[in-house]
Amino acid sequence: MDMEYAERLMRELIAIPSVAGDCRAIMDRVESEFVALELPVERTNKGALLAAMKGTSDRPGRMVSCHVDTLGAQVREIKPDGRLRLLQIGGFAWSSFEGENLVVRTDGDREIRGSLLPDKASIHAFSEAARETLRTDDTVEVRLDEAASTPEEVRALGIEVGDFVFFEPRYEVTPSGFVKSRFLDDKACVAFMFAAIRAMRDAGLRPVRSTYFAVTNYEEVGHGISVLPQGVGEHLALDVGIVAPGTNSREDSVTIIAKDSRTPYGVEFRRFLSALAGQHAIPHRVDTHYRYGSDASLAAAAGFDADFACFGPGVDASHSYERTTMRAIEASGQLLAAYLTTERKEL
Numbered sequence: 001m002d003m004e005y006a007e008r009l010m011r012e013l014i015a016i017p018s019v020a021g022d023c024r025a026i027m028d029r030v031e032s033e034f035v036a037l038e039l040p041v042e043r044t045n046k047g048a049l050l051a052a053m054k055g056t057s058d059r060p061g062r063m064v065s066c067h068v069d070t071l072g073a074q075v076r077e078i079k080p081d082g083r084l085r086l087l088q089i090g091g092f093a094w095s096s097f098e099g100e101n102l103v104v105r106t107d108g109d110r111e112i113r114g115s116l117l118p119d120k121a122s123i124h125a126f127s128e129a130a131r132e133t134l135r136t137d138d139t140v141e142v143r144l145d146e147a148a149s150t151p152e153e154v155r156a157l158g159i160e161v162g163d164f165v166f167f168e169p170r171y172e173v174t175p176s177g178f179v180k181s182r183f184l185d186d187k188a189c190v191a192f193m194f195a196a197i198r199a200m201r202d203a204g205l206r207p208v209r210s211t212y213f214a215v216t217n218y219e220e221v222g223h224g225i226s227v228l229p230q231g232v233g234e235h236l237a238l239d240v241g242i243v244a245p246g247t248n249s250r251e252d253s254v255t256i257i258a259k260d261s262r263t264p265y266g267v268e269f270r271r272f273l274s275a276l277a278g279q280h281a282i283p284h285r286v287d288t289h290y291r292y293g294s295d296a297s298l299a300a301a302a303g304f305d306a307d308f309a310c311f312g313p314g315v316d317a318s319h320s321y322e323r324t325t326m327r328a329i330e331a332s333g334q335l336l337a338a339y340l341t342t343e344r345k346e347l
Contacts, residue, residue, distance in 0.1 A: 001195045001333045003326060007173060009033070010191035010329070014181050017103065017166035019072030020089050023047065023217040026068045030215050033194055037201060039213070044227050048216045053197070055210040059343075060233030063212045063306070064336070065295045066190050067219035067239075070183040071319060073165040075104065076137070082149040084114075084142035086165055090220035091291075094135035096320035101168045102142065106158035114144040116167070170321065177326045178251070184322040189238035189312050190215065192333035200337055207340040209234075216295055225299040228306060234269065235306040236339065237296035238332070240315040240324070242289050249314035251324050253283040254331045257310040260292040262301050268344070269309040276338045282331045285314065311335060 018026040027047060034041040034051040041051040055061070071090035078084060084104070088094075097116050104112045118140050120126035120133055133139055142165065148154045171181040179188070193213065200206070212232065216224035219239075228235070241247075241255020249255040256273050257265055270286070277284040296308040313328035 001199045001330060001337070003195070003330055005198065006191045006195035006329060006333065007326065009194055010179075010188055011171055013068065013187040013190055014169045014171050014183055017105070018068050018070055019164050019166055020069035020218050020220045021074075022105070022164045023069050027215070027217060030068060030190065034213070037194070037197055039197070046218065046226055048214060048224070048227070050227065050229065051213045053207055053211045053213065055207045057208055059209050061210045061212065061229065061231045062207070062234045062236065063214055063229065063232045064193065064236045064238065065214040065216060065225060066193055066237070067186045067216040067224050067295060068190055069217045069220050069224070071220060072167060075159065075161050075163045075165065077161065078151045078154050078159070079141065080151065082144065082151065082154050084144070084159070085137070086140070086142060087137060090319070092319045094140045097167055098135060098140070103166045104142065104144070104159055105164050105166065107160065107163065108158050110158050112144060112146060112157055112159060114142045116140060117143055173326070178323055179326060179329070180321065180323045182321060184315055184324055185240045185318055186219065186238070186312075188315075188324060188329055189240065189332070192329050193238055193336060196333040196337040196340070199333070200340065205341055208343050211340060214295075219295050219298075222293070222298060224295045225302070225304070228299065228304045232306055235296050235299055235304070235308045237294040237308070237310040238312050238336065239294040239310055240312045240318060241285070241287055242292060242318050243314045243316040247289070248285045248287040250285055251314050251316055252327045253285050253314050254311050254328065254335050255314045256284055256286050257289060257294070258286050259288040260294065260297050261290055262293050262297045265297070265309050266307040269307050272344045273309055273311060273335065273339065276342060277335055280334060280338050282335050282338070283327070284331070284335070
């Protein structure tokens, strides 16, 4: 795989704000990448993308999914002093976004900059309360970088309740190969998916089964997959593994998920992926995640009739300031390419 391409695409995608509920710009960008790879692509009624790659057999098809929507917020209230209360989109701790710069996007698509702070931010003014106040929906606020100190002045900027709020990602790749950023979940997976597709195209390879690539836009809020194309018998979700004390995942390996908070994954499918990784000397770990769900497990819980699995790079500090390695991203792309070009009966 061309890892310079994968890193460049990942950096570009992470820079495009795409909170669940407003993924218009990033969907346009992803669609253009499918078009560049000469894959026919269509949009679902909910705005997700489905691209098709013809296989070499007429066996039941496969679907590979990943998501571009991220954590973020919406304006809940304009306070009397002109600051904003928010409601979260997706699950995260307010403390993990404290002090972060952000953008409020108005209905007129004007972008107003600001930052997220607790109500009582200054040690000089609030002493121990600045340290000890729990960060909740009711104790953090947006400080706008505009001369607006009343609701009327804020509304004159175009800001209103319901506007989307995007936090800055702070993307960085270190000389040692670590990737640090918000929203590696799941844009790192989108990047290695395209890198795998491109590598197959350049090598003149086709998947052993016709494959749909789904890019969803509501995964972080629990309803990413709403369509399973006719004839699909397997659904592989690409999503990050959780690196933390008590888990089996590592930042330099692929995580193959055996169970999440909703369901165990298909045991034969999971063992097939583990065998593929072993055959190709791809560093991998099998893990179980307690507070976790993927498009594959959500689709299974919704009743879609397809065998299902999930893997992706091990990521530390998920839903906070996340970190993985380029090696884990490369290994994930290698496993995806191996999966696409291998039938289970061949192992």
